[in-house]
Amino acid sequence: GAGVSQSPSNKVTEKGKDVELRCDPISGHTALYWYRQSLGQGLEFLIYFQGNSAPDKSGLPSDRFSAERTGGSVSTLTIQRTQQEDSAVYLCASSFSGFSDNSPLHFGNGTRLTVT
Amino acid sequence: AQSVTQLDSHVSVSEGTPVLLRCNYSSSYSPSLFWYVQHPNKGLQLLLKYTSAATLVKGINGFEAEFKKSETSFHLTKPSAHMSDAAEYFCVVILNRDDKIIFGKGTRLHILP
Known part of the structure; x- marks a missing residue:
């Protein structure tokens, strides 16, 4: 079946503009994660959803970042008033239940955000 | 083609014994290599x-x-x-040429008491 889908695949925006990144997890997956990969850095955890609720928001770097998930499916990550340091690849991942023997983590291909 | 292979999908070891999680990569470019751990929730x-x-x-x-x-x-x-090491482990390669991120499929580590 289809994997985790992220859109857009690439986004170039001007500093100060708002952007929305979308993640379509695999159907039936209740757990959804957002990460970002900045140039030269490792993966940085942003937020984790279990269903529509977010038990772990500890990674959101500032109040300009927010995320929501509706209907236990699609999630959007919104960055307001983008800054150049927001430039990164934003990755979404989903799994069936968060953690179980038969619930591997599936990653999307990411959205490459460039703030000019 | 660039790829990352984690040779074992599951590894079980007894508490107090050594752990080995294997990762091989294929890359034409100089990579950065990472290991990540995913604990429950x-x-x-x-x-x-x-x-x-x-x-x-x-x-x-x-x-x-x-x-x-x-x-x-x-x-x-x-x-x-240690029992707290039970988790899923991911080997990740980042190609320094274009920052492409390549994930391994993960290895689930089980710790037996």
């Missing part, structure tokens, strides 16, 4: 990374990994497993 956590400095990299929680260019490997080891 948590996001990915960086264990360690190799970025062309020392080939033996020490990470958190007693883990270490050795970059062996001749073998194109970056295996993760720990001398003595």
Whole structure:
């Protein structure tokens, strides 16, 4: 079946503009994660959803970042008033239940955000 | 083609015994290599990374990994497993040429009491 889908695949925006990144997890997956990969850095955890609720928001770097998930499916990550340091690849991942023997983590291909 | 292969989908070890999680990569370009751990209900956590400095990299929680260019490997080891090490581990390669991120499929580590 289809994997985790992220859109857009690439986004170039001007500093100060708002952007929305979308993640379509695999159907039936209740757990959804957002990460970002900045140039030269490792993966940085942003937020984790279990269903529509977010038990772990500890990674959101500032109040300009927010995320929501509706209907236990699609999630959007919104960055307001983008800054150049927001430039990164934003990755979404989903799994069936968060953690179980038969619930591997599936990653999307990411959205490459460039703030000019 | 660039790829990352984690040779074992599941590894089971007894508490107090050594851990070996294997990772091989294929890349035409100079890579950065990472190991991440995914605990239940948590996001990915960086264990360690190799970025062309020392080939033996020490990470958190007693883990270490050795970059062996001749073998194109970056295996993760720990001398003595602890119950809290039970998690899923991901080997990740980032191609320095274009920052493309390539994930391994993950290895689930089970710790037997």
